[in-house]
Structures are given as structure tokens and as C-alpha cells.
Amino acid sequence: MAIKFEQVNFSYPSFDGTNFSALKDINLEINEFGEFITLIGETGSGKSTLVQHMNALVRPTTGSVTIYGIKIENDTKKKGKVKLNPLRQRVGLVFQFPEYQLFEETVLKDIIFGPKNFGVSNEDAIKRAKEVIKHVGLDEEYLKRSPFNLSGGEKKRVSIAGILAMEPDILVLDEPTSGLDPKGRDDLLKLFTDIHRKLNKTVIIITHDMNTVYKYASRVLVMNDGSLVYDGKPTELFSTNNIENWNLDIPDIISITRQLEERLNIKFNSQPKTIEDLFILVKEVI
Ligand SMILES: Nc1ncnc2c1ncn2[C@@H]1O[C@H](COP(=O)(O)OP(=O)(O)OP(=O)(O)O)[C@@H](O)[C@H]1O
Ligand SMILES: [Mg+2]
Structure with missing residues (x-):
């Protein structure tokens, strides 16, 4: 088992001093190999919050998330000792908003930052950058550009390239195809299915596109108001009457x-x- 959520609750602090409960009693297991998972649910249902727990970017308020044998709890950081860097390399998370991820002055520097941070040599990191930039559908010329002067879709591709360059074991993508044109969307989905099929890696994609869910997913997770309300096959999901209750399309x-x-x-x-x-x-x- 690569990732295991046990009774996870997570609250965001509010300005008025009360807490907003974004995740409620989540129990979930993710395998390292062979899964193509889509995570769906209406806006604000807790999808992004859930995946940020998968590489210890945030810690549960109560309960625990065990990632490759390392148990993350609310007081994990205070206890010290736990090294989170290796987890972040093994579980690669592409953010919903690329602006959160891009910060260097060139695309090249942005892409090599992750691999170098995890001990890859400068030369090898550059080699990886030249490969992954092509995989996400941009040519090498982009490596010289500033990530801040790119279109939304280009930024998205660069942020995906940066995570691919770390060669994670599990790839988690928060709405990777939103804002892309249909061809761009299909090309990227082909790339993710290739990573899943050829390298037998688990890929987790958050999406609002039910066609993507039905066409690609082997397993689908549905979030509703902070709870995980469905974990199973897409075919069965769309034959239930709950679709309307959860505000999902068919x-x-x-x-x-x-x-x-x-x-x-x-x-x-x-x-x-x-x-x-x-x-x-x-x-x-x-
Ligand atoms: N930093 C924050 N502080 C306070 N509340 C937050 C914060 N981030 C998210 N929330 C709240 O937590 C809930 C879950 O947010 P989350 O971003 O996980 O939803 P989501 O399912 O990813 O939505 P979307 O489909 O719009 O991306 C929402 O009600 C949101 O308003
Ligand atoms: Mg989100």
C-alpha cells in the first residue's frame, strides 16, 4: 500500500476564529501500481484539500495519512525527524493553479529545481528537462522563456513538466486539463495513460469532465461536502441515482x-x- 488515509479530518481556520471542516472521516487506500484514478465532486467538495494530504503538503487535523510507510499526523512536524522530501519526490503533485508552482526566472530553472533538490546532477536534470518539455507538447525553445510570460495552458504544461522531471512513483494531477483546448487536453490525457500503461504507475487526476472519467478511469472517487461518498468503478457510479444528489453530470x-x-x-x-x-x-x- 503506497498511501493510506485513516479517519482523516481536516479543518481550515476561519477569520472569525471558527474552523471550516473541509475533510470528514476519510478512509482511503491507494496502490503504488496499476491504478488510473479520477477524483471528482462539485466545487468546494474537498478534492484539492484531499490530494494535498497525499504528499504531506498539509497534515490532517485528526487521523493519519501513511505515505510509503511514513505516518503523517497533526503533530508530525513538531516531533521532527520525519523527512518529507523523499515523499514529495515519490508522490508528485501538480497543483490546480500553476502560479503556485512556478517561481524561477526561466522555464528550465523551474523544471530542474525539483530533480536537483532530490540529488540529480545539474547535467542530468537538464537532460530530463529537454525530454519532459517535449512530452507535455512544448518545444525546447520554451526552456529559455520566463514562466510568467506564458499563456495559462502553457503554464499548466510547464508545471506538469516540472513534476514529470522528478520521475515520481505516483502522479497526482489537480485539474491538469482545465483551460486547455480539446487537442491539448487529449494529448495530455494520452501522455498520462502512457505513463500509467507503459510504466505501470498509479495516476490520480482531479477533473470535472465526466467524459474523461468514463473513458480513462479504472477507479473513481467522489467527494461531496468533505466526505468520500463513492470509491469504485465508473460504470457502476453512472448507473446509480446518486449522480444528481452529488451534482455530477453523466x-x-x-x-x-x-x-x-x-x-x-x-x-x-x-x-x-x-x-x-x-x-x-x-x-x-x-
Ligand atoms: N486556504 C483555505 N482557507 C479556508 N478555507 C479553504 C481554503 N482552501 C479551501 N478552503 C475551503 O475548503 C473547501 C474545500 O476546498 P477545495 O479547494 O479542497 O475544494 P475542491 O473540491 O478542490 O474545489 P474546486 O473544484 O473548486 O477546485 C471549500 O469550501 C473551500 O472554500
Ligand atoms: Mg480544487
Whole structure:
């Protein structure tokens, strides 16, 4: 088990002295290998707060998160001794807002910062930067640019490159494709599926796009008002009635299939995953 949440509660302090409870009694296990997880839920449901616990960026108010055998509790820092750096290398977290992550004067310096911090030589870090910048769909010229003068989508790609350069065991991405054009989104999702399939790494993606969930995820987690309300397969999730209660959409392919069934007054034997699968089913009945 790579990451284990046990009875995790987390509260943000408020200005008026009261606390805002953002995570409630979370129990969750994440494997190191083979999972492609999407984390969904309406705005403010606690998704970003949850993933920030996965590499000890924040500590639980109560309960514990064990990351590669190291138990993180509220007073962990005070106890000293615990080295968090290796955890941050093993669980790479790409922030929802790239501005939180980019701070160096050039893209190159930004990308090599992480690997160098974890002991990679300058030369090897530069080599990695030249590779990962291409993987995220930008050419090498970008390495010379200032990260602050890039478009939103370019900043997002650079922040992803910076985490890929650390070669983490688990890749956690907080809304990595928001604000990207459709091709950019599909290219990046292909990159994440390649990392998952070829390197057998666990990838966790926060998204509001149910098509992504349905097409790619092997497991889906749903947050609702600070609680983890679903942990299972996407196919089962979208056949439950809870979708509306949790303010989630259904994927386009499911919606089209249902409309067709209604209009043709038939019931298909299975729920297609792609439009091509749907064509095959339609051909069988007409
Ligand atoms: N720094 C903070 N201080 C106080 N409250 C916060 C802070 N960050 C987040 N919150 C609150 O905690 C709750 C969960 O926030 P979080 O960012 O985890 O939600 P989210 O599910 O990622 O939402 P989104 O889909 O909009 O990114 C929200 O109600 C939010 O207002
Ligand atoms: Mg968020």
C-alpha cells in the first residue's frame, strides 16, 4: 500500500476564529501500481484539500495519512525527524493553479529545481528537462522563456513538466486539463495513460469532465461536502441515482445512448464506452 488515509479530518481556520471542516472521516487506500484514478465532486467538495494530504503538503487535523510507510499526523512536524522530501519526490503533485508552482526566472530553472533538490546532477536534470518539455507538447525553445510570460495552458504544461522531471512513483494531477483546448487536453490525457500503461504507475487526476472519467478511469472517487461518498468503478457510479444528489453530470456517451433508447423504444444489451461501440449496437437493431 503506497498511501493510506485513516479517519482523516481536516479543518481550515476561519477569520472569525471558527474552523471550516473541509475533510470528514476519510478512509482511503491507494496502490503504488496499476491504478488510473479520477477524483471528482462539485466545487468546494474537498478534492484539492484531499490530494494535498497525499504528499504531506498539509497534515490532517485528526487521523493519519501513511505515505510509503511514513505516518503523517497533526503533530508530525513538531516531533521532527520525519523527512518529507523523499515523499514529495515519490508522490508528485501538480497543483490546480500553476502560479503556485512556478517561481524561477526561466522555464528550465523551474523544471530542474525539483530533480536537483532530490540529488540529480545539474547535467542530468537538464537532460530530463529537454525530454519532459517535449512530452507535455512544448518545444525546447520554451526552456529559455520566463514562466510568467506564458499563456495559462502553457503554464499548466510547464508545471506538469516540472513534476514529470522528478520521475515520481505516483502522479497526482489537480485539474491538469482545465483551460486547455480539446487537442491539448487529449494529448495530455494520452501522455498520462502512457505513463500509467507503459510504466505501470498509479495516476490520480482531479477533473470535472465526466467524459474523461468514463473513458480513462479504472477507479473513481467522489467527494461531496468533505466526505468520500463513492470509491469504485465508473460504470457502476453512472448507473446509480446518486449522480444528481452529488451534482455530477453523466458522460455524453451515456446520455446519447439513453436518448436513442428512448426514441427507438429499445433497450441495448450493454452500455457502450465509445461512439464506435454505439454504432455497432445500433446496426444490430435497425
Ligand atoms: N486556504 C483555505 N482557507 C479556508 N478555507 C479553504 C481554503 N482552501 C479551501 N478552503 C475551503 O475548503 C473547501 C474545500 O476546498 P477545495 O479547494 O479542497 O475544494 P475542491 O473540491 O478542490 O474545489 P474546486 O473544484 O473548486 O477546485 C471549500 O469550501 C473551500 O472554500
Ligand atoms: Mg480544487
